[in-house]
Amino acid sequence: MGSPFFWRKVHSLSGLLPIGIFLCVHLFINSLALKGEIAFNQGVSLLHSVPYLWVLELLIIFIPLIFHALYGIWVVYLTRNNVLTYSYFRNWLFYLQRVTALITLVFVVWHVYVLRFANGIFGNEISFTFVSQALSHPLVTVLYVVGLLATFAHFANGLWSLLISWGITIGARAQRSAAYVCLGVFVILMIVGMNALRVFI
Amino acid sequence: MDKEITFIIKRCKDPNATSYWEEFKVPYFSKMNVVSALMEIQKNPVNARGEVTTPVAWDCNCLEEVCGACTMLINGKVRQSCSALIDKLEQPIRLAPLTKFPLVRDLVVDRQVMFANLSKVSAWIEIDGTHDMGPGPKIPQKVQELAYELSKCMTCGSCMEACPNVNSNSKFIGPAAIAQVDLINSHPTGALQKEKRLLALMGEGGIADCGNAQNCEKVCPKEIPLTRSIAKLNRATTLQGIFGWLGK
Ligand code: SF4
Numbered sequence: 320m321g322s323p324f325f326w327r328k329v330h331s332l333s334g335l336l337p338i339g340i341f342l343c344v345h346l347f348i349n350s351l352a353l354k355g356e357i358a359f360n361q362g363v364s365l366l367h368s369v370p371y372l373w374v375l376e377l378l379i380i381f382i383p384l385i386f387h388a389l390y391g392i393w394v395v396y397l398t399r400n401n402v403l404t405y406s407y408f409r410n411w412l413f414y415l416q417r418v419t420a421l422i423t424l425v426f427v428v429w430h431v432y433v434l435r436f437a438n439g440i441f442g443n444e445i446s447f448t449f450v451s452q453a454l455s456h457p458l459v460t461v462l463y464v465v466g467l468l469a470t471f472a473h474f475a476n477g478l479w480s481l482l483i484s485w486g487i488t489i490g491a492r493a494q495r496s497a498a499y500v501c502l503g504v505f506v507i508l509m510i511v512g513m514n515a516l517r518v519f520i
Numbered sequence: 521m522d523k524e525i526t527f528i529i530k531r532c533k534d535p536n537a538t539s540y541w542e543e544f545k546v547p548y549f550s551k552m553n554v555v556s557a558l559m560e561i562q563k564n565p566v567n568a569r570g571e572v573t574t575p576v577a578w579d580c581n582c583l584e585e586v587c588g589a590c591t592m593l594i595n596g597k598v599r600q601s602c603s604a605l606i607d608k609l610e611q612p613i614r615l616a617p618l619t620k621f622p623l624v625r626d627l628v629v630d631r632q633v634m635f636a637n638l639s640k641v642s643a644w645i646e647i648d649g650t651h652d653m654g655p656g657p658k659i660p661q662k663v664q665e666l667a668y669e670l671s672k673c674m675t676c677g678s679c680m681e682a683c684p685n686v687n688s689n690s691k692f693i694g695p696a697a698i699a700q701v702d703l704i705n706s707h708p709t710g711a712l713q714k715e716k717r718l719l720a721l722m723g724e725g726g727i728a729d730c731g732n733a734q735n736c737e738k739v740c741p742k743e744i745p746l747t748r749s750i751a752k753l754n755r756a757t758t759l760q761g762i763f764g765w766l767g768k
């Protein structure tokens with residue numbers, strides 16, 4: 320079962336399960352900030368009190384993320400983009416899937432370092448005040464907007480591609496409908512994500 | 521009627537030589553296409569500077585867009601030169617060989633890998649035997665119609681040329697061979713070896729290397745529904761992978 324076929328499928332699936340689902344849950348929890356500082360802080364400490372937290376983090380976040388990223392870099396290496404010669408819509412999205420992959424990778428590493436490790440390791444408590452201090456610098460805010468948009472676009476378009484790679488959407492019309500659904504996913508993530516970000520800055 | 525057409529052609533003596541661009545002026549006549557222009561150059565191999573040069577080498581066969589031999593890059597994009605009408609092309613017309621296949625000379629490339637890929641996935645129906653196998657099974661009209669679309673493939677390689685995942689870094693067999701598996705597996709007799717073909721598609725460089733850029737379907741001169749075949753076989757290979765493993 321160690322074939323390239325198997326790993327490609329795992330790569331495609333891992334973007335949704337667990338990473339994509341985690342992304343949605345993450346944004347949802349961030350949105351507690353809309354209900355005020357106290358609600359956010361309570362949510363964070365509830366999360367941090369989950370038993371076996373580090374095992375869960377390792378199994379549903381870090382291992383899948385690292386695998387998805389490393390295998391993804393290999394997939395990017397296997398591609399030679401040609402959007403300038405064949406400027407079709409889908410070819411552009413195929414190209415942007417790779418561009419957003421790299422942006423997302425840098426963004427997530429930075430994000431995890433600053434808001435998870437730096438705190439986990441150096442013992443700073445994650446709180447509303449801490450997050451808003453970290454995000455308030457205008458440059459950081461801009462980089463967050465870029466990073467978030469890239470992440471959402473990568474997820475939404477990846478979902479479209481997953482539906483084909485797993486043989487779920489087959490005909491052209493089904494694929495087109497799926498594209499609208501994925502666009503909807505992108506828009507919803509963008510609204511929820513930006514709305515949560517807004518509260519911190 | 522002294523109208524002249526300007527061609528800028530990428531030339532290369534042999535696979536080890538360095539390539540260069542050479543300009544040609546070809547007398548215009550009505551309804552001419554790229555192949556007929558290349559024939560003019562062959563008759564009178566003189567470049568635009570008036571120097572005698574070697575005639576440009578190219579490949580062609582059917583002259584009616586059914587064999588695929590004359591496929592090349594015309595103004596940067598892949599297409600068949602026999603059906604590329606001069607009247608419809610922007611000038612100067614740039615001709616270059618395909619980039620995804622080994623170069624032979626000038627505009628001639630070796631598309632052998634297309635046929636090697638077809639044999640990798642056993643893209644044929646096995647009917648040879650020592651005894652009479654009787655008449656073939658009936659095929660529903662609907663299956664026939666889909667099969668007809670897929671059977672139009674002329675292994676021209678346009679889909680390979682336009683696919684960003686077909687290149688020297690990757691081993692991807694490309695869209696054409698995948699569509700042919702769809703064709704042969706849809707035939708009741710061909711379906712007897714269905715599993716063998718699916719397993720071949722699940723091998724290295726197989727169907728999972730498709731990244732859904734979908735350029736193949738856009739450039740295919742035969743308008744073959746390649747992305748449909750790919751998605752269909754994505755389903756079949758996924759099921760084969762899951763149930764094959766569970767059945768072990
Ligand atoms: S599928 Fe279309 S583009 Fe590809 S080889 Fe066949 S005819 Fe050419």
Ligand code: FES
Pocket residue numbers: 579580581582583584585586587588589590591600601602603
């Ligand atoms: S010569 Fe056969 S396709 Fe052009």
